Amino acid sequence: MISGLLFMLLFSVGLAQSKVGFVNSQEILAGTAEGKAKLGELDEFWSGKQKDFDTRNQEINTLQQNIMAQQRTLDADSLAKMQRDLEQKQTELRRFQEDSRAEGNERQNSILQSISQKVQVIIEEYAKNNAFAVIFVIDQSQAYVSPKLDVTAEIIKLYDERYPLGS
Numbered sequence: 001m002i003s004g005l006l007f008m009l010l011f012s013v014g015l016a017q018s019k020v021g022f023v024n025s026q027e028i029l030a031g032t033a034e035g036k037a038k039l040g041e042l043d044e045f046w047s048g049k050q051k052d053f054d055t056r057n058q059e060i061n062t063l064q065q066n067i068m069a070q071q072r073t074l075d076a077d078s079l080a081k082m083q084r085d086l087e088q089k090q091t092e093l094r095r096f097q098e099d100s101r102a103e104g105n106e107r108q109n110s111i112l113q114s115i116s117q118k119v120q121v122i123i124e125e126y127a128k129n130n131a132f133a134v135i136f137v138i139d140q141s142q143a144y145v146s147p148k149l150d151v152t153a154e155i156i157k158l159y160d161e162r163y164p165l166g167s
Contacts, residue, residue, distance in 0.1 A: 018133030021151040025137050028119055029112070031156040033165040038111045045107060049100040056093050063089060122158050126151065 029035040063086045071079055127135050138145055 019131055020149060021127070021132050021135040022138045022142075022145045022149050023123060023135060023155050024150065024152045025116075025119075027152045028156055028159065029115060031152070032115070032159045032163075034159070034163055035111075035115055037165055038115070042104070042107055042111065046104060049104070053093070053096065053100070056089070056096060060086065060089050060093060118163055119155065119159060122155055122162065126155060126158060 030039065063082065067079070067082050067086060070082075074082070123135055126132070132151075135151060138150075
């Protein structure tokens with residue numbers, strides 16, 4: 001909505017003869033070599049955390065099954081100890097989930113911030129060098145953007161040239 005109003009305002013102020021472009025930030029993130037590598041690392045992180053979660057969860061399920069199977073034959077102290085162990089493992093699992101989520105979000109935000117800063121510089125230079133009055137970021141609020149206005153591929157190409165993977 002705001003970008004649409006800004007777009008109309010720019011045209012009404014006399015910039016109708018100037019070039020306007022759009023970029024898709026998600027495509028840039030997934031399309032650059034660095035973005036692909038960083039997203040791959042993030043996927044590996046989540047995959048490892050999921051495996052760890054599954055292992056911990058299976059331990060809890062096994063302990064629950066043991067308690068159910070043995071609750072009539074165990075003495076009160078042994079049963080109480082197993083139940084404390086179960087509660088401790090459940091608490092550890094909740095903490096693990098919270099810590100993993102926080103760490104994953106921190107990693108994701110770091111990736112986005114790093115790449116966004118580099119992309120911003122490239123977009124500004126590209127706009128100046130190619131006489132664009134404005135380059136907008138495509139989001140869900142645009143009902144339609146002509147592919148002719150999309151400069152995402154050019155930005156990805158410039159990004160990969162300036163920041164080659166492994167440099």
